[in-house]
Amino acid sequence: MAQSIAKEFTKGLWAELPPFKLVLGLCPVLAVTQSVENGIGMGLATTFVLICSNFLVSLLRNIIPAKVRIACYIVIIATFVTIVELLMQAYVYELFLKLGIFIPLIVVNCLVLGRSEAFAGKNAPHMAIADGLGMGIGFTLSLGALGAVRESLGAGTILGTPLFGPDFQPFTFMVQAPGAFVCLGLMLCMMNLIGKK
């Protein structure tokens, strides 16, 4: 029992690491990772929605009729996204402004809907929570890592602390839109290299 929960939890951390292995939920991955702070903030918001929606979907899995399940999942997800939106507005207003429309867009993040459809709709609540937590943490770490690469190269800082001294010429390409695609592509390539061995 405990073993299978652990298995559902850890698969999100490497074997099915969301943005890289499943290639789901790419929009926030590309859009908000100019800095570590933004990336992790976005990751945590998504994790919260993922865990709550997974839990509720799993609880209601025998009640929701199969034909309208997608619509039901979306309503459940949208409810939690609204909660996150209001919470962030109240407690971390600056981060909320920086992440902008990507907070409401968690609703259409295919990772969240994908987990409801592929996992939570078929499994018991405690397994669904483990799955949501693992996927969420994997997602947060990926966003943080991508944010770290882009922030350190593009602005020469990590979490706002300068890294390279005053002579550093920022590689601004990295924090701009094209850099996001190239950087994610190269990181995916590296993951493939490591995974192969």
Place this chain on the structure above:
Amino acid sequence: MTDFFVLAISCIFVNNILLAQFLGNCPFLGTSKKMETAVGMSMAVVFVLVMAGIITWMTDTYLLKPLNIEFLRTLSFILVIASLVQFVEMFLKKSIPGLYAGLGIFLPLITTNCAVMGACLINIKEEYTFLQAVVASFTYAIGFGLALVLFAGLRERINIARVPQPLQDTSLGLVTAGIIALSFYAFKGMV
């Protein structure tokens, strides 16, 4: 009139929804392996985005704002879009079967396409008037189609090339997208 022209150029090129705003990237990578699917997806997006733009703008202006329940925006927009997609699907199936066959599987996918929801939210955030919202929705969709078709063309060509194994598929796709995004960056100074 010039205002609308500037808005259109800005939505298609400068603020391209895929390459500059990072919206709708999942279908961008998912449906770009073949030219046919890319064209199908682009057409479906143009169709739905314009209608969704109009209806969500009306929902926001005539329903949410007067009742002071803007916090329900996310929930109501996604419901509007989901039911719109369902409705369009039923309507096309009955009355224009040719178009339905063409758009086919891409229609249901659009519900979770963040380009649609994103463009609707941008319309509200920028406080566009009704006409501006219509123009913006349409040109965002055109920009989406343009980028997607360009990308699909490149990907079809790359598929025949010999690529080192770890770079294959999505990885090289993302780098290619980065280079297209770089070329769109040249429009930055225009508006």
